[in-house]
Amino acid sequence: MTSHSPTATQPLQHWLSLSVERILHSHPTGQNGACCAGSLSMRCRVMPILMHFMLFGETKSRKSIKDVYGKNGTTIDVGMLAYSTVINMITSMFWGGTLEGDIGANINAQFRDAVSELLIIWGKPNISDFFPFLASFDIQGIQGDMKRASRWIENIFDFVIDQRTKNNTKISNKDFLDFLLEFKDHETGKSLSRPQIKAFLADIVIGGTGTTSTSFEWTMAELMLHPEVMKKTQEELTEVVGDANVVEEYHFHKLPYLQAVVKETLRLHPSAPLLLPRCPSQSCTLGGYTIPKGAKVFLNAWAMHRDSQLWENPYEFRPERFVGDSNKLDFSGNKFHYIPFGSGRRMCAGLHLGERMLMYTLATFLHMFHWKVPDGEKPDTGEKFGVVLEKSTPLIVIPTPRLNNLKLYH
Numbered sequence: 251m252t253s254h255s256p257t258a259t260q261p262l263q264h265w266l267s268l269s270v271e272r273i274l275h276s277h278p279t280g281q282n283g284a285c286c287a288g289s290l291s292m293r294c295r296v297m298p299i300l301m302h303f304m305l306f307g308e309t310k311s312r313k314s315i316k317d318v319y320g321k322n323g324t325t326i327d328v329g330m331l332a333y334s335t336v337i338n339m340i341t342s343m344f345w346g347g348t349l350e351g352d353i354g355a356n357i358n359a360q361f362r363d364a365v366s367e368l369l370i371i372w373g374k375p376n377i378s379d380f381f382p383f384l385a386s387f388d389i390q391g392i393q394g395d396m397k398r399a400s401r402w403i404e405n406i407f408d409f410v411i412d413q414r415t416k417n418n419t420k421i422s423n424k425d426f427l428d429f430l431l432e433f434k435d436h437e438t439g440k441s442l443s444r445p446q447i448k449a450f451l452a453d454i455v456i457g458g459t460g461t462t463s464t465s466f467e468w469t470m471a472e473l474m475l476h477p478e479v480m481k482k483t484q485e486e487l488t489e490v491v492g493d494a495n496v497v498e499e500y501h502f503h504k505l506p507y508l509q510a511v512v513k514e515t516l517r518l519h520p521s522a523p524l525l526l527p528r529c530p531s532q533s534c535t536l537g538g539y540t541i542p543k544g545a546k547v548f549l550n551a552w553a554m555h556r557d558s559q560l561w562e563n564p565y566e567f568r569p570e571r572f573v574g575d576s577n578k579l580d581f582s583g584n585k586f587h588y589i590p591f592g593s594g595r596r597m598c599a600g601l602h603l604g605e606r607m608l609m610y611t612l613a614t615f616l617h618m619f620h621w622k623v624p625d626g627e628k629p630d631t632g633e634k635f636g637v638v639l640e641k642s643t644p645l646i647v648i649p650t651p652r653l654n655n656l657k658l659y660h
């Protein structure tokens with residue numbers, strides 16, 4: 251993996267423009283000028299573009315390091331740390347070059363609250379899903395709450411887009427929003443519409459925050475439960491990154507053990523355990539069962555990842571099962587017994603970004619801090635029901651700096 255600088259705008263802009271043009275050509279706009287902003291092909295092609303703005307996110311995560319350093323020796327809720335780090339990284343990639351200072355901090359805080367609310371509502375069991383005829387009554391008020399939270403997020407997107415379009419001053423660092431706003435199709439001269447831009451941003455936020463931060467928390471929980479794995483992971487980091495440096499993306503491929511730890515965590519705790527529902531376009535028979543056309547089908551990745559016919563000692567947390575096997579069992583979804591990012595045409599559109607954010611945050615926090623649970627406590631692996639598989643009890647830990655050079659924490 252290589253590190254990409256968002257300031258190297260010329261070749262990057264050219265490449266990005268070509269990608270979006272390909273998308274627009276494969277999805278011609280309709281009569282009203284709007285095309286499906288969330289369409290499969292469009293998402294799959296624009297998402298990788300976001301990767302080029304990862305550097306913004308990395309810079310932002312340094313703030314989290316400073317915050318954790320400030321809590322030296324006191325307790326931290328790992329889920330909250332992960333969520334705020336991930337959302338800070340995402341907002342920096344979106345509009346880090348557009349919004350800065352107090353306005354930026356204020357909008358980012360509002361955005362964080364709005365997204366948490368949306369994710370909570372999204373995970374609530376809704377009786378209308380099981381009895382669709384009840385949907386129009388919205389008995390639990392979930393639909394209404396969802397509309398309110400979505401409007402809140404949309405207003406934030408509108409505010410940021412207005413700020414950027416009103417403000418003619420040249421910004422030094424182009425962010426993802428800036429790129430989307432400036433994009434023009436070379437042939438037709440058409441730009442992306444505002445609804446298209448907002449749909450992209452919403453997709454990324456909804457798909458990327460809960461999944462990545464939950465995976466971070468699960469990994470930390472497993473490491474706290476398995477001190478020998480924690481030790482080995484941190485030793486690898488010391489050897490590869492060194493005591494006097496911070497983690498950078500080019501280190502990732504030299505961290506096979508950490509990669510195995512992440513894979514093993516996602517095997518036992520896939521953040522979207524039932525993936526996204528499928529709907530067959532034709533009736534078919536599978537394993538002796540008839541699946542009628544149009545049925546809603548859920549694939550239980552969680553159960554497949556723990557199937558004793560497919561895995562040796564499936565309930566054991568053993569990263570070694572992925573060591574030296576990385577090419578055979580990767581996240582591509584080609585081996586159907588291991589599909590933490592799904593499989594096929596609808597597999598995770600943010601796979602590479604998710605993987606990189608997870609590796610980056612884990613490697614950084616594990617390299618820079620020692621972690622221990624408060625005396626007399628033991629982390630558990632209880633799960634909470636929801637679209638995203640969260641821990642039922644928050645993981646509380648105590649960080650202490652691991653590196654001698656304290657300047658690296660500021």
Ligand code: HEM
Pocket residue numbers: 290293297300453454455457458459461462465516520521522525526527589590591592593594595596597598599600601603604605608
């Ligand atoms: C550790 C991190 C992540 C995990 C484990 C994860 C997992 C998944 C899974 C299992 C699916 C369903 C795939 C299927 O049904 O086949 C999915 C869908 C999706 N993910 Fe992720 N994801 C992660 C991070 C991200 C990030 C960072 C983004 C955005 C940048 C993202 C955007 C999406 C989107 C847009 C979809 C829907 C794709 C579609 O409908 O075609 N995900 N993800």
